[in-house]
Amino acid sequence: MAKVSIIIPTYNVEPYLVECMDSITNQTLKDIEIICINDGSTDNSLEILKSYAEKDSRIILVDKENGGYGIGMNIGLDKATGEYVGILEPDDFVPINMYEDLYNIASKNDLDFVKADFYRFTRADDGNMNLVYNHLSKNEEDYNKVFNPSETPSAIRYIMNTWSGIYKRSFLEEHGIRHNETPGASFQDNGFWFQTFVFAKRAMILNKPYYMNRRDNPNSSVKNPQKVYCMNVEYDHIRDILMKHPDLWERFKGMYWVKKLHNYNATLNRISEEFKVEYVDRISEEFARAKTKGELDQSLFTEREWDKITLLISSPKGFYNTYVVAGASNEKLKAQLKETKKELKATKKELAKTKKQLKKVKNSVTYKIGRIFTFIPSKIKRLFKRK
């Protein structure tokens, strides 16, 4: 049995795939299984994967018709035979020691999963990389110790991702943890991630960064009406899973609504203008119902968040005007301010440069001599004036 199976769900990632495949085939942990799912790519992704598979017998290549992220991932999970399972997005890459380090810690501590901090990166045209360190948790004391996520609802606040760690396969199988099989890319990682946290008994997070997550494509606004409610549908799915286990739902429902609020806010920023009124109406209905059913736990929200929820429930119109319209114009003002500051900074720099030049001129011999010539006549002029 391979120590780790790594699943790479691939769809039209030609420009990045070589960097990704090099990083996985060169891992210091050799006893791995690499499962590449080509989800009907229309570019050269499949050819690139094939060329790697020819050279490396550890690669299992599944070529299927395009069917969505969740279906592809689930095929990978079904095929995996390793002791642990990792997920690698084909536009990202990993340092060569990642899976060796994670596997050693996971197997030594008999973990259901281990996750590490990670980098988000962008790469400029000149090849320069911009790295941002992402901490899974804000609290240093959460790191490097075994904890029980199923009893720790607050861990749902850790940064959501499914790829910065590895999962024990028998743990995934025991709880039937899979992705939601909705079409396209529809935040199916959220459901997978939520399940790993509510079911795991032994887990660890590491304050050392490994995974390199590409952020070249800033989120473009969602114009497809079919995609507006993707996040809602994913959270409906998460709720259905939690409610199959009444004790889990009792324990996690508070955090479920915290995450929902954060994700709905993100959705509001992402969808295009024409959907926003209807979207606010819908989430107002959802939160009002949750409040009636006693599912909201005020103590889990910040004061500002609770004010926001209260307004959302009592007046979706007021919420829209305060947070969507005014919020947007705030964003615009902020952007303007930033621009002005930038200009100011440039002007200051320019000014400093001029001052420096001026100083240079002042210190020069010719200036000093000239100064003497202008000094004497002005003294004489003043003498005459006094009279």
Next chain:
Amino acid sequence: MSDIKVSVILPMYNVEKFIGQCLDSIVNQTLKEIEIICVNDGSPDNSAAIAKEYAEKYSNITVIDQENAGAGAARNNGLKHAKGEYLSFLDSDDFFEPDMLEVAYNKAKEDKADMVVFNSNQYFEDDDTYKNINWTLRYKKIPPYMPFKHRQMTDNVFKVFVGWAWDKLFSREFVEKHNLLFQEQRTSNDMLFVFSATVLAERITVVPKDKILVHQRRNNKESLSNTREQSWQCFYNALTALKERLVNENIFKELEQDYINYALHFSLWNLNTLAEPTYTTLKDKLTKEWFEELGIKGKPSTYFYDKKEYGQYEELMGN
């Protein structure tokens, strides 16, 4: 699989006045791959004879005779014979837009739905007017995305749709899988079926609001709604049967507050629409036994969604 898209099941009891118009509007539906199963519930009038004339003319009409046992039994009887992909349970005194089945069926197929619900209005025969109503399908309380299930409803799940069957289609596979049946009693015989379906369906869809597909005839003396004087206890049987189903399906705990609120709502509606002396009979039964058995008694006022209904309950209990 059978190529019948929709089986229309039509219980008939003394409807000779309407049955011709009703069958005309079904055979003239734009959706042609349908079968029409008329179940004559022992009508003493000419209903069956008229239906049989139609059956001779149209090969997709079947007439089944049964001893008078109520519309619930008639629908179950029709259900046994149905071969269609979806089931439609119509009342012979209502009438339908020609594209009702086509629009509803297409919507159901589009969303692979277990159940599709569509919009209706009321037709007042006396003055030949139509009245729009917004409580048979409360669009604001369902998500803007389809399909959905009861957990996505944002109000009492028993008040988003009405517990009658004629403004809905049900997947036959879904109905058979859950062994859904109508209650064999005079009134409130469809509520158990409809609300069990509502909470068991994984995929519910609705036809958009602007499409009104069916017209409910009102002020009609022969309609069942006016026969509750003899069957004032039927609603209680329906409520207790619904609770039993929810318990057996392991979803009672989740829906308990909705159920109890609906039980109060339905009890009061039944009470408020009854004339004396049945009114007093039911009132005594409710206050002395049923409010307690339904779980209404003893709940704090904050438990109730509708303050007016709770107010009437308090008044009835003499609090």
